Amino acid sequence: MTNWLACGSPTFLVGTLLGAIALFTAPAKAEPKLYSPVGISSEQTISDNLTEEDIPTGEGGFARDYFVRLQNGDQIAIDLTSDNFDTMVVLIGADGSKVAENDDGPDGTTNSLLFSRITETGKYIVRVRAFGDTSGGKFTLKLTRLKPASK
Numbered sequence: 751m752t753n754w755l756a757c758g759s760p761t762f763l764v765g766t767l768l769g770a771i772a773l774f775t776a777p778a779k780a781e782p783k784l785y786s787p788v789g790i791s792s793e794q795t796i797s798d799n800l801t802e803e804d805i806p807t808g809e810g811g812f813a814r815d816y817f818v819r820l821q822n823g824d825q826i827a828i829d830l831t832s833d834n835f836d837t838m839v840v841l842i843g844a845d846g847s848k849v850a851e852n853d854d855g856p857d858g859t860t861n862s863l864l865f866s867r868i869t870e871t872g873k874y875i876v877r878v879r880a881f882g883d884t885s886g887g888k889f890t891l892k893l894t895r896l897k898p899a900s901k
Contacts, residue, residue, distance in 0.1 A: 787815040787875060792826075792895040800835065800878060800886030812886055813879035818893060824868040825896040828852075828876060829861075834887020835880045836860040844872035853881055865896075 785805075790796060796816070804812040820826065830839040839862040840851040855863035860881070868874075876893060880886050 785815075787817045790816045790818050790876065790891070790893055792818075792893055794893070796891040797888070798878075798891065799888050800832075800880060802886070804886070807879055809882055811880035811882060811884055813877050816876045816878070816891070818874050818876060820868045820872065820874050822869060822871045826866055826868065827894045827896055828864040828866075829855075829892045829894070830863075830878055830889060831861040832887060832889040834889070835884045836882070837862045837889060838879045838881045839864050839891075840875075840877040840879065841866055842875040842877060843870065844874065849874070 788796075798814065800812055800814055802812060804814045807813050828839050828841065830837045836853075837860060838851065838853050841849040841864060843849050849868075850864055850866040852862045852864035853860075855861050857863075876891070878889060878891055
C-alpha cells in the first residue's frame with residue numbers, strides 16, 4: 751500500500767486532488783466548427799474572398815468549399831472568376847471522389863469554367879481554390895443548371 755503522506759505534505763496532496771477534481775468537473779467548452787461549407791443553389795452568384803484562413807491545399811494555396819444538391823440527369827456549368835488569383839474549380843461527389851475540375855476556361859484567361867453531367871443524385875461539393883501556390887483574394891462563383899433533371 752502506498753503511503754500518501756510520504757509523497758508530500760497533506761496540503762500539497764489536498765491541493766493536487768482539488769485541482770484534478772476541478773479539471774474533470776469544469777464545463778466543457780464547445781469546439782468551433784472547423785468545416786462547414788455554405789450551401790449554394792442554381793443561378794445564385796456568390797461574391798466571396800479566398801484567404802489564408804481557408805482550407806490549405808498542400809500546394810501552398812488555399813480552398814473554400816460550398817455544397818449543392820444535384821439530381822441524376824442535371825447538366826451544370828460552374829463559372830469561377832477572379833482578378834486576384836489564378837482560379838481552379840473542382841466538383842466533388844458525395845463519396846469524396848473528384849467528379850470534374852477546370853483550371854482555365856475557354857476564354858484564354860485564368861478564370862475557370864466547368865461543365866458536368868450529373869449521374870447520381872446527392873450532395874456535391876464545389877471547391878474554389880487558387881492554382882498552385884498563388885494566394886487568394888476576391889472571387890465570383892456561379893452554378894447554373896443547364897438542363898435540370900426531369901421530374
